[in-house]
Amino acid sequence: MVAPSLARSAKPHVAELLQRLVRYDTTNPPGNERECAAYCRDVLTDAGIAAELVGDDPNRVNVVSRLSGRGDAPPLLLYGHLDVVPTAAQAWDVPPFEGRLQDGYIWGRGALDMKGGVAMMMDAFMRAHLDGADLPGDVILALVSDEEAGGNTGAAWLVRERPELFDGVRYAMGEFGGFSKTYRGRKFYMAQVAEKQGCRVQATARGPGGHGSLVHHDTAPTRMAQFLVKLDKKPLPFHVHPVTRMMIEAIGARLPRLEGAFLQLLLNPRWTGRILRRMGPAGRELEPLFRHTANATIINGGEKANVIPSEVAVNLDCRMLPGYDAEDLLGELQDIAGPNIELEAVNFQPKPWILNLGLFDTLASIISEQDPESVSVPMLMPAGTDGRHFATLGIQTYGWMPMNLPADFDFLKTIHAANERVPVSALEFGAEALYRLLLRFHE
Ligand SMILES: [Zn+2]
Known part of the structure; x- marks a missing residue:
């Protein structure tokens, strides 16, 4: 088990962190997330937080870290994946692994799915440590490999081989949701609570x-x-x-x-x-x-x-x-x-169907503090995420990487596509929302 060290240092800005993450080509297959994972561990270590690399394939390790809380709430899990989908045969206007900052956006493969979310989670996690925040419960950060191809070295491996890392966890924040969607002039934040x-x-x-x-x-x-x-x-x-x-x-x-x-x-x-x-x-x-x-x-x-x-x-x-x-x-x-x-x-293996909306109102209130004109909506995701693996431990995932996107920005059409990009302001919005959650998550 890892324990936070006492030394407190600094953290990079969330946008800079994403730029660095994009520069590791973790296209899956084959993934090769090892260097990207080691970088994440080093960033956490530099902020004074212990983190370990776990996994059974040396090229495809996962990062796990933990902050201690006061024990009033069960541990909260933040998880994200470090692998990305291929860019082959796509017409990009910028090199997909350059991590370019241009016109207020970070461009590159994984900017939305989901290195942007990973950067937000790491930012909130490190900020909680550096601020000496009084956390309601422990917070676990897991950055995993292989989400885009089934999670065999990532989430599926972790829940099968290291379930003790997640003892007591009831709620997790992951993908795929949290983004804003403007429909008929109204702004909705979609929080994924279930998946097909x-x-x-x-x-x-x-x-x-x-x-x-x-x-x-x-x-x-x-x-x-x-x-x-x-x-x-x-x-x-x-x-x-x-x-x-x-x-x-x-x-x-x-x-x-x-x-x-x-x-x-x-x-x-x-x-x-x-x-x-x-x-x-x-x-x-x-x-x-x-x-x-x-x-x-x-x-x-x-x-x-x-x-x-x-x-x-x-x-x-x-x-x-x-x-x-x-x-x-x-x-x-x-x-x-x-x-x-x-x-x-x-090869069909039924996955448990759980629906625990106990944290939904808290997420919705954080969003309405940061964007008062909007409304939060529980969402069913038409595809699968690593949430299905964590569900086998009884963990309810909320796909919640909050992003206040411009009205004409089509999130669903931008992921997995050419010119994937995310506004820097959306990264800052999400990092702030996740930080607020870390201060007030509950049973
Ligand atoms: Zn994803």
Whole structure:
């Protein structure tokens, strides 16, 4: 176990810290987070805080550090990932690993996802130590590897091999949320409280094989093609998930009355599809929160150009709403597929569905202190994060990296894309919000 040392030193500015983090190319694969992790440890050590590197792959270590609190609240976990997604085949206006400061933004891969969040967390963590803040409970900082490819050397490894590091933790701050989104002139801060669960489904079509010179109907390839076309045309059934309901109600309450009432119609499954279509691009963004999704990603079949294959297999990347299991999804898919397609969930491990909103009001009050005209909204995340690993320890993650973004800045379109960047003012906003949280988190 690490203990804070007594020596107190200084910390870099949050923007400078992010610039340094961006300069480590931690593209995953392969990740190679070791040097970036060692840098983070050294920054913490220079601020007088002990930190250790843990992990079983020397190139892919994780940083763990801890500040002591007075024990009135369970320990709070701050975690972020150091790896980033590839930049290949993207047209960047600036070199993605230069860490350039230009026009008030830090540019580079990871600026938003999520080295920016890591910089904010480190800033708040070090500030609490340097100020000698009276923390309600211990605060644990974990900077992990491999989030973008499953967390095998990072969060998944930590919860499996070192769960004692997180003893007693109930709440964690991580990604993916906290950013502001301006909709119809109103500003909303999205706090992720739940995420969808990934599930790979293998779909197999079988049919008579034969020679490519003859006439064939109803073959394995055409059966599979029919299924994929049906899946494209007909959405899986709509479900109003409790978190989606909270999210829509919170947004609707803030809009003018008619617009709010229109949005609330989404919560009636008979209307959901029609309203989503009417909403255009905003509806497409919301649709995954109302149903499971299934997209064909890998197609296998046929080995020889003149032989009709008797089997075609397709991998479906499926994302289920929290709380459902693979059987629910397979049933819905089978209704669309009909009897000619076999469906099987591959390596699905159900993740516990927890929802503990005990800290939500505290987060919302911090945001409204810093941005009084805004409102905080609980959010369901359409994809997965490391939150699913920590959930196996009973830990509720809030995706909360607060960022007050300009109205025309599209967060979702900027992550994983060319020209990823973050305003310096948003980094300062988030570091301040996290610091305030460290002073007042509770049971
Ligand atoms: Zn991320």
